[in-house]
Amino acid sequence: MPFTVGFDWGNAGHAACILDETGAVRARLAVPHTAVGLAKFVAALARIAPAGEMPVAIERPSGLVVDTLVAAGHPVVPIHPNVVKACRPRYRAAGGKSDPGDAYMLADILRTDGHRFAPLRQASDAVKALRALVRGRDDLVATRVGLANQLRSLLESFWPGAAAIFADVDSPVALAFLARYPMPESAARLGEKRMAAFMAQARYSGRRSAAELLGRLRAAPTGLAGRDESEAKGEIVRALVLALERIVAAIRDLTARIEHDVAELPDGRIVMSFPRAGRINAAQILAEIGDDRERFQTADQLAAEAGVCPVTHASGKSRGVVFRWACNHRLRAAVTCFADNSRHASPWAADVYTRARQRGCSHPHAVRILARAWIRILWHAWRDRADYDPARHLAAQKCAA
Incomplete structure (x- = not known):
């Protein structure tokens, strides 16, 4: 992309920075959080290049600004605040922080490491x-x-x-x-x-x-x-x-x-087909994963988003596995609630949970292990647009036998 845009969100006003492909600052903009301010910002971007050629990096993946940029045709790339925090020492040895500085940093991260981040994909209006x-x-x-x-x-x-x-x-x-x-x-x-x-x-x-x-x-x-x-x-x-x-x-x-x-949505019926998912819990899961099949390319990506797989720190002879804090907390709550309920209706789920407890895992840890196992099946059902069928779940069949 010939241009990248960094947008630092604020309450009453926002800061934006536009960089060219060499990293030179093309423009710095102060954007009031008003209808006129957002319209002028979109118009200012349009005067520099077509919307499709100007991706915008932002820390928040939702909100009025994001909707405005998506409606104008700009690719919106969410960058997690932890990534921005980790990158800050690359630009400031003293550790200072300002809104215009963060906007520049977001634009430069997108320019140099944009291939590492996926653009935001909008769900359907029903979802x-x-x-x-x-x-x-x-x-x-x-x-x-x-x-x-x-x-x-x-x-x-x-x-x-x-x-x-x-x-x-x-x-x-x-x-x-x-x-x-x-x-x-x-x-x-x-x-x-x-x-x-x-x-x-x-x-x-x-x-x-x-x-x-x-x-x-x-x-x-x-x-x-x-x-x-x-x-x-x-x-x-x-x-x-x-x-x-x-x-x-x-x-x-x-x-x-x-x-x-949720019962009216095809994807809602898919999630509801899982044992003891229920309607409210199924709606909580579907609301967070959405209906865009390109969003999660693998089951591991969905598991990481749901926070049910740990994080490994390995260096030399040392190796540690720790709890995953950075995730979609609403999705984690929904998936673990479903997993905990499922063990009362699925012998396979009860077996996975019981074996985890026998290994010395606490109840929350065992539930996350079971949720991780369910995520693999949920991801395949979601990708294939197919209801959960215990007859096709080989592990469940072996457990039932």
């Missing part, structure tokens, strides 16, 4: 929509867990019984109970009849009787907060309950949408 839904749901689940922990901690500080009466403090019946009885004084006259009426109104599953639930409430330690403190904390309980109710409802709606959408 991108599924990715947005899955990631949004995962973030809401993390928010729900954080708020639930905050609510439980608050209750244990002045009313431990309310945190112990139901199994999950963020379950619909527990939130309904706390919305009606946010502090001990509000539940002072709560008896079996009122508790039974509340259970019927909240559509409680009925696994425990009103007497059992009241027993849990009264068996917990008694809070020692004064009335004013109790009322203040009760207000916070109401606020947390209100937030959790809306988040739980949003998660429920997103879950239904994801389950429908």
Whole structure:
């Protein structure tokens, strides 16, 4: 390529640098993060050379800037921040850092080592929509867990019984109970009849009787907060309950949408064909691997992306194998969750896990070993557009025999 572009992402503004094939700086640009600023940046690139002849190196593989560059026809080459950090001493002995300097460095890395990096390949619009839904749901689940922990901690500080009466403090019946009885004084006259009426109104599953639930409430330690403190904390309980109710409802709606959408996609049905993959877990896997068959040329590349294969450090007589930190963490969580579930439905998966445990591996390590084994099969099924067939899985057949 006669020109390479480095783009350093910022919050309010970005820095860009354009180099020619000799490494000379053709232009340095400050790009405001506005519609006009991005349009002027694309126009400035077009005045120098056609879009297809100007690849852009950037650290972030997604976002508005990436979409704008791809739409304009520029090849976008993501370069991992660890690579940029490792290359920085090549350019600055003092270790200084600046946005224009990083933009120049990205452009020069692409000029000299561009053959080592693959350009970004966009997924289909359906997969991108599924990715947005899955990631949004995962973030809401993390928010729900954080708020639930905050609510439980608050209750244990002045009313431990309310945190112990139901199994999950963020379950619909527990939130309904706390919305009606946010502090001990509000539940002072709560008896079996009122508790039974509340259970019927909240559509409680009925696994425990009103007497059992009241027993849990009264068996917990008694809070020692004064009335004013109790009322203040009760207000916070109401606020947390209100937030959790809306988040739980949003998660429920997103879950239904994801389950429908992943079942409509051909690649979604492929991932769902694996044992105990489920719809949500299958959607999490598909959202991260996408539907571009050229993205992962080998199963080893997919395993590295998923972070289920270790990193080897070898020099002379020393050799060490360490945990892989640089990977797609969302994909690793999805693949290891599937692997852990699969061992309860697949005798082959259970055998791989058991043998890893017998070698002294911890549970997470054994699950990653099983996930690495599944990745090989998943990659072939994904590349061939074929559902998982246990009859064609020779290792599974031997284990079943």
